[in-house]
Amino acid sequence: MADKAYITPTVLKWARESAKIAEETAARKVAVTKEKIKEWENGESQPTIKQAQTLAKVYKRPFAVFFLSDIPKDFQLLNDFRKNGSKPLTTSSIFIIREIQQKQAWISEANKENNEPKLPFVGRYSLNDNPKDVAADILNTLSLNPSNYQFENPIKEWIESAERNGIFVSRTSFIHSKLKLDSEELQGFAIADPFAPFIFINSDDWQAPQLFTLVHELSHIWIAESGISNDANPEAINKGKFHPIELFCNEVAANALMPEELINRMRSLLNLNSKELFSAAKKIGV
Numbered sequence: 001m002a003d004k005a006y007i008t009p010t011v012l013k014w015a016r017e018s019a020k021i022a023e024e025t026a027a028r029k030v031a032v033t034k035e036k037i038k039e040w041e042n043g044e045s046q047p048t049i050k051q052a053q054t055l056a057k058v059y060k061r062p063f064a065v066f067f068l069s070d071i072p073k074d075f076q077l078l079n080d081f082r083k084n085g086s087k088p089l090t091t092s093s094i095f096i097i098r099e100i101q102q103k104q105a106w107i108s109e110a111n112k113e114n115n116e117p118k119l120p121f122v123g124r125y126s127l128n129d130n131p132k133d134v135a136a137d138i139l140n141t142l143s144l145n146p147s148n149y150q151f152e153n154p155i156k157e158w159i160e161s162a163e164r165n166g167i168f169v170s171r172t173s174f175i176h177s178k179l180k181l182d183s184e185e186l187q188g189f190a191i192a193d194p195f196a197p198f199i200f201i202n203s204d205d206w207q208a209p210q211l212f213t214l215v216h217e218l219s220h221i222w223i224a225e226s227g228i229s230n231d232a233n234p235e236a237i238n239k240g241k242f243h244p245i246e247l248f249c250n251e252v253a254a255n256a257l258m259p260e261e262l263i264n265r266m267r268s269l270l271n272l273n274s275k276e277l278f279s280a281a282k283k284i285g286v
Contacts, residue, residue, distance in 0.1 A: 005052035007066035009043035012052075014071045015059040016041070020091045029058045060095055078189055079227035081243040086230050087185045096181060097189065097228070100170060100200050107168070108196035118194035119166050123224030127248050134222050135255035138215070141165060146257055155211040162218065167197045169214070173204035180204070188213040189228040190220035197221045215256050219249035 016026050016037075023034045030051045039045045047055065056063040065072060078097060080089075089097075121141050125134045139145070142161040151157045159169045173181045183204040191198040199217040201210050216229060225245050242250075 002048040004046040005049045013041035019059045081227040082230040093186045104198040111195040122194040131251040134252045171201045171203045190217040192221045192224045192226045215253035216249045219252035
């Protein structure tokens with residue numbers, strides 16, 4: 001008979017629920033019934049060690065967590081700045097947020113222990129400032145000129161400039177082959193920590209929306225507002241649905257990607273044919 005894992009039932013249940021995984025899904029992963037999962041979570045019976053190890057992988061928790069006497073203190077979800085009526089965060093989004101938070105916390109602590117200085121641009125501005133000023137400061141700090149990108153792919157230039165200045169940027173649309181991120185649910189998020197600011201971009205979108213999301217999340221860092229976004233869009237309609245911080249960051253991003261100098265220059269392109277106009281737009285990443 002297989003050895004039993006004498007786990008703490010409340011911790012087992014917490015691990016499943018915090019991952020937004022249904023009882024049916026958990027049961028399927030370990031080839032048992034939904035009722036058996038309930039038994040384990042109620043302390044009426046115990047899984048085998050192998051079954052508990054499988055659930056730890058499914059819930060993306062260390063196996064040892066199940067043996068704690070009480071529910072551990074977990075990472076708090078970031079502020080949810082997504083528009084009203086957004087889809088609830090699902091397992092994929094929760095897993096990627098947790099993964100980035102873990103990495104960010106480790107790097108931030110390491111930088112503090114090594115007496116690394118705080119990054120001066122984190123929280124340099126607030127909602128009371130002019131979005132154009134924030135946009136100009138982002139461009140100046142990152143040494144970027146949207147009128148004259150050095151790379152054919154502008155998002156690459158933005159990411160490299162951000163990382164040179166101490167901002168960690170991560171892009172993906174998959175947790176693994178069976179967990180895909182939905183861009184309607186989560187486009188990106190920012191952790192505005194002065195020792196280790198992090199940005200995540202859902203690469204499910206094509207390049208231009210990714211670039212706008214990246215600059216939108218940079219705006220979050222400049223005003224020190226960590227949070228989740230799902231509709232970074234310069235032409236957002238029904239603005240009453242949007243958090244004021246999101247509207248502000250959208251405006252900053254629009255001004256950073258299309259400063260007045262570039263807009264004036266673009267006016268001269270109005271007589272181009274569609275192919276030439278597409279080529280010009282591609283060069284500036286819009």
